[in-house]
Amino acid sequence: MSAIPEAYWKMVAPLVERARVLLEDGENLRPIAFVGSSEKRTISIVVLNTADGDVQDTSAEQVRRAASREDADFVFTIMEAWGLPPEKAGKYQAILEQYGSIETSPYAVDLVSFALETRQGSWVAQVQVKPKGISKRKKTFDEPRFRLFTESADRFAALLPHRAEGSDGGSTLH
Numbered sequence: 001m002s003a004i005p006e007a008y009w010k011m012v013a014p015l016v017e018r019a020r021v022l023l024e025d026g027e028n029l030r031p032i033a034f035v036g037s038s039e040k041r042t043i044s045i046v047v048l049n050t051a052d053g054d055v056q057d058t059s060a061e062q063v064r065r066a067a068s069r070e071d072a073d074f075v076f077t078i079m080e081a082w083g084l085p086p087e088k089a090g091k092y093q094a095i096l097e098q099y100g101s102i103e104t105s106p107y108a109v110d111l112v113s114f115a116l117e118t119r120q121g122s123w124v125a126q127v128q129v130k131p132k133g134i135s136k137r138k139k140t141f142d143e144p145r146f147r148l149f150t151e152s153a154d155r156f157a158a159l160l161p162h163r164a165e166g167s168d169g170g171s172t173l174h
Contacts, residue, residue, distance in 0.1 A: 004116060004123050004146055007038045012076045012116055016144060019078050019112060023129065026137035029112065031059075031079035033159075035066040038073055050079065060159065068161040074118045075159040083111045083126060112141050115149075117159055124149045 004012070012034070019029055031048035046066050048059040067075055082103040084092060092102075099105040110129040115122065125144035132138040 005118065005120055008074055008116060008118055011036060011038060011041070011043065011074070012114075015076060015078065016114065020140060023112075023139040023141065024132050026135070026139075029078060029080045032077070033059075033063045033066075034076040034078075035063060035070055035072045035159075036074050036076070037070055040071075042070065044070055048077070048079065063159045064161070067159055072160060074116060076117075077113075077115045079113050080129070081111045081113045081126070082108045083128075085109055110139075112144075114144050114146070116146070119160065122149045123147065 003009075015034055022029060031050045033046040033048055034043045035046060036043035044066055046059070046063050048063070050059065063075060063077075066072070082101075084095065084102060084105075084107050088095065088107045095102065095105045095107060102108050111126045112129055114125045114127075116124075123146040125146040127141040127144045129139045129141050132140040
């Protein structure tokens with residue numbers, strides 16, 4: 001596991017904490033992308049629509065345009081998702097075939113998914129959402145453990161604009 005470069009972590013850690021506060025206050029998380037420049041210390045927001053494949057493609061393209069416009073060197077996405085507990089992960093395909101989706105299966109667990117794409121790599125974390133105290137509305141999650149993700153190929157990957165050869169592309173971050 002490779003750590004997120006410190007300059008990026010300083011910018012995204014408050015966003016992780018804000019997501020936690022929203023859940024703990026009984027709010028839902030909207031799927032969102034933070035498109036930023038660590039050099040300029042700027043972040044712009046793109047609200048994502050994850051309703052279906054075509055809409056997701058449109059959202060991903062909006063993020064790409066924002067990243068190009070902002071000359072971004074990172075994109076950080078936060079979204080709630082459904083997943084399977086580790087003991088059921090190996091049966092993913094069978095569960096999809098039986099129930100049609102993870103969400104409608106009795107094994108579904110509520111997750112918050114974080115993804116940070118930089119020119120140095122992509123880091124992802126998924127944390128299970130759990131009740132906060134006895135409240136049915138308020139939730140929380142443990143500290144996410146990001147891991148370097150070397151192969152990402154979904155529509156919310158490769159969001160940063162390509163850099164010309166010879167540009168630093170933010171590669172000097174420590």
